[in-house]
Structures are given as C-alpha cells and as structure tokens.
Amino acid sequence: EVQLVESGGGLVQPGSSLKLSCVASGFTFSSYNMHWIRQAPKKGLEWIALIYYDSSNKYYADSVKGRFTISRDNSKNTLYLEMNSLRSEDTAMYYCARNYPGIPYWGQGTLVTVSS
Amino acid sequence: DIVMTQSPSSLAVSAGETVTINCKSSQSLFWSGSQMNYLAWYQQKPGQSPKLLIYYASTRQSGVPDRFIGSGSGTDFTLTISGVQAEDLAVYYCQHHYDSLPLTFGSGTKLEIK
Numbered sequence: 708e709v710q711l712v713e714s715g716g717g718l719v720q721p722g723s724s725l726k727l728s729c730v731a732s733g734f735t736f737s738s739y740n741m742h743w744i745r746q747a748p749k750k751g752l753e754w755i756a757l758i759y760y761d762s763s764n765k766y767y768a769d770s771v772k773g774r775f776t777i778s779r780d781n782s783k784n785t786l787y788l789e790m791n792s793l794r795s796e797d798t799a800m801y802y803c804a805r806n807y808p809g810i811p812y813w814g815q816g817t818l819v820t821v822s823s
Numbered sequence: 824d825i826v827m828t829q830s831p832s833s834l835a836v837s838a839g840e841t842v843t844i845n846c847k848s849s850q851s852l853f854w855s856g857s858q859m860n861y862l863a864w865y866q867q868k869p870g871q872s873p874k875l876l877i878y879y880a881s882t883r884q885s886g887v888p889d890r891f892i893g894s895g896s897g898t899d900f901t902l903t904i905s906g907v908q909a910e911d912l913a914v915y916y917c918q919h920h921y922d923s924l925p926l927t928f929g930s931g932t933k934l935e936i937k
Contacts, residue, residue, distance in 0.1 A: 742926070752865075752873065752916055754926040766924050802872060809863035809878035809920050816872060 709733040709812045711803050716817030723793055723821075729786040729803030729814055737761075737781035740806040743788045745799035746816075753799075756788065757806075771797075793821045825849055825919050829929030837937045842904040844932045846917035851897045852880070854921070861921035864893055864902045867931075868913045877902065878920065909936050 715727040727743075743756040756777040757766045765777050776789040786803050800816040826849040836842055852861045860880035865873040875884045877893035880900055892903040904911055917929040 751931050752918075752928040754924075754928070757924065757926075768925050807920070808861075808882075809875045809884075809918070810865075810873075811875045811878075811884060813872040813874075 709805070711805065711812060711814035713801065713803050713814045713817035716801065716819045718820045718822065719793055720823050721794060721821055724789070724791045725793065725819060727788040727790070727801055727803075727817055727819070729788075731784045731786065731803075731805070734805070734812075736779075736784040741777075741779065741786045742804045742806065742810065743775075743777060743786075744802045744804055744810070744813075745797075746802070747796075747799040750799075758786070790819070793819075795821050797821050824925055825852075825921065825923060825927050827917055827919060827927050827929040829917055829932055831932060832930065833933040833935065835935040835937050836907050838907055838909055840907050842907050842911075842934060844902040844904075844915050844917075844934075846895075846900045846902070846929050848898045848900075848919055852900075852919050852921050853897050860896050860900070861919055862893075862895070862900050863918045863920050864891075865916045865918065865928075866911075866913045867916065873916065876915075904934075907934070907936065912936050 710732045713729045755768045758777045774792045778787045798821045802816045803814045804810045805812040828847045830845045862880040864877040867873040881893040890905045894901050914931045914933050
C-alpha cells in the first residue's frame with residue numbers, strides 16, 4: 708500500500724523558516740517524480756513544487772520561487788520542502804504527492820501556520 | 824499558465840440525481856503524440872486529502888465507482904456523477920496534468936446533498 712506521511716508543520720512567525728518532510732512507502736520512491744501541493748484554509752489547491760525522480764530537475768510556482776527549496780533523499784525514501792522567509796499567505800495545509808498519471812497518491816498533509 | 828475554469832461553484836442535489844460539473848482550460852489539453860487529453864478530476868471530502876477519480880479525461884482510477892464518468896476533449900471537459908449518493912458530498916476539482924508547469928487546478932465545485 709502506498710503511503711505518504713508528512714511532518715514538520717507548525718506555528719511560526721513571519722520571516723522565519725521551516726522544513727517539511729514526507730516519508731514514502733509502498734512503492735519504489737526513487738522511480739517517481741514528486742510534488743508539494745498546498746491548500747490555504749477554506750481555499751483551493753495550489754501546486755508549489757516538483758522534483759524529478761533523480762533530483763535532476765526542480766520546478767517551483769512563482770509564489771514560492773526563491774524562498775522554498777524542494778529536495779529528496781532516495782536512500783531514505785524522503786521528500787523535503789525547505790521554506791524560508793515565510794509569509795502569512797503561506798499558511799496552508801501542505802501535501803506531498805506522487806506522480807503519475809494525474810496525482811494518484813497524496814499524504815494526509817501537515818499544517819503550516821504563519822502568524823505573529 | 825494554463826487557466827482552469829470550473830462551473831458551477833456549488834450545487835445541491837437529491838440522492839439519486841445526476842450531476843454535471845464543467846471544466847474549461849485556457850488551452851488544449853490534447854496531445855497528438857499520445858492521443859490523450861491530460862485532464863484529471865479529484866474529489867476532496869471534508870477533512871480529507873484529495874482523491875484522484877479520473878485521469879486522461881475519462882480513465883477511472885482503480886477503485887472509483889463507475890457512477891463517476893469523465894468526458895470531453897481539447898478545452899472542454901465534464902465530470903458526471905450518475906445516481907449521486909450521500910457519500911459523494913465533497914468538493915470536486917479539475918486539474919491539467921499536461922507536460923506544462925505550473926500544474927493548475929480549477930477553483931472547485933462544492934456538491935451538497937439535499
């Protein structure tokens with residue numbers, strides 16, 4: 708069974724940093740591209756980052772480019788999202804998700820709240 | 824960016840009725856190389872993560888009931904739920920999964936059961 712388990716969310720102040728993790732199991736993690744997708748409270752879904760299976764390519768939404776960094780450790784079956792210079796508008800549930808086709812597998816999410 | 828426009832934003836139906844949700848993309852999601860339309864539908868129940876229902880516009884994900892039907896091509900797509908059940912209460916999103924970033928989602932359609 709495919710499982711994606713996120714962690715690392717919490718309440719932080721504007722301007723601070725946070726690193727999210729997503730541990731994958733039930734599939735060959737090193738063979739799949741992975742996404743981070745977020746959902747602000749009572750809002751829709753926003754794709755924010757993609758990393759290729761071998762880390763050769765990384766892509767970001769304009770809203771997080773230059774502030775967030777996606778990475779992975781295939782030896783640990785773990786996906787990361789390092790978030791810097793956090794803003795109130797980054798408050799959201801953050802999901803890791805596996806490609807493809809479409810996005811068939813999502814984690815349960817980890818909540819990030821940016822507030823003073 | 825590909826803009827995904829969904830309608831309606833909400834609807835309320837009685838159990839057993841048929842529901843139609845529309846999704847329009849700002850550019851064609853059909854790729855001639857694969858002869859596929861790169862459009863997916865998701866269901867998000869309250870307090871849960873999104874669940875993939877349909878990909879390639881009409882291919883049902885494993886385990887999804889056959890009352891969920893995806894159709895359309897190019898820029899216009901439809902999700903039809905035949906014989907809505909109480910458990911179908913959710914927000915439904917369309918998304919392009921074309922090889923063009925950013926991946927974008929529609930704004931969602933909230934389905935309520937009367």
